Amino acid sequence: QVQLVESGGGLVQPGGSLRLSCAASGSTFSRYTMGWYRQAPGKQLELVARISRGGSMNYADSAKGRFTISRDNSKNTIYLQMNSLKPEDTAVYLCCAEPLIGAPTWGQGTQVTVSS
Numbered sequence: 203q204v205q206l207v208e209s210g211g212g213l214v215q216p217g218g219s220l221r222l223s224c225a226a227s228g229s230t231f232s233r234y235t236m237g238w239y240r241q242a243p244g245k246q247l248e249l250v251a252r253i254s255r256g257g258s259m260n261y262a263d264s265a266k267g268r269f270t271i272s273r274d275n276s277k278n279t280i281y282l283q284m285n286s287l288k289p290e291d292t293a294v295y296l297c298c299a300e301p302l303i304g305a306p307t308w309g310q311g312t313q314v315t316v317s318s
Contacts, residue, residue: 211312224297
């Protein structure tokens with residue numbers, strides 16, 4: 203069973219940048235498709251970006267051109283570089299490990315607040 207710990211959230215002004223990290227432990231990291239999701243107050247959980255075991259990436263339309271997901275299998279870590287942040291990006295960001303078979307594992311989340 204993999205365990206996930208997110209970090210890097212915080213308060214940033216509109217137009218600013220943050221880099222989120224998600225460190226995995228307890229299982230073979232390279233076996234998992236990894237994803238970043240977010241949930242804003244009163245809204246449903248939504249996908250932000252995913253990166254497959256082979257490194258293929260896909261993004262939500264809201265993230266395209268501003269966010270970049272990456273993974274470092276040697277460090278068992280994925281990242282989400284977020285640029286040009288907007289107030290509507292405010293949410294709890296959660297890391298997710300998706301195995302080929304079985305249920306996904308979620309981290310505890312990290313708060314991102316974009317406000318002046």
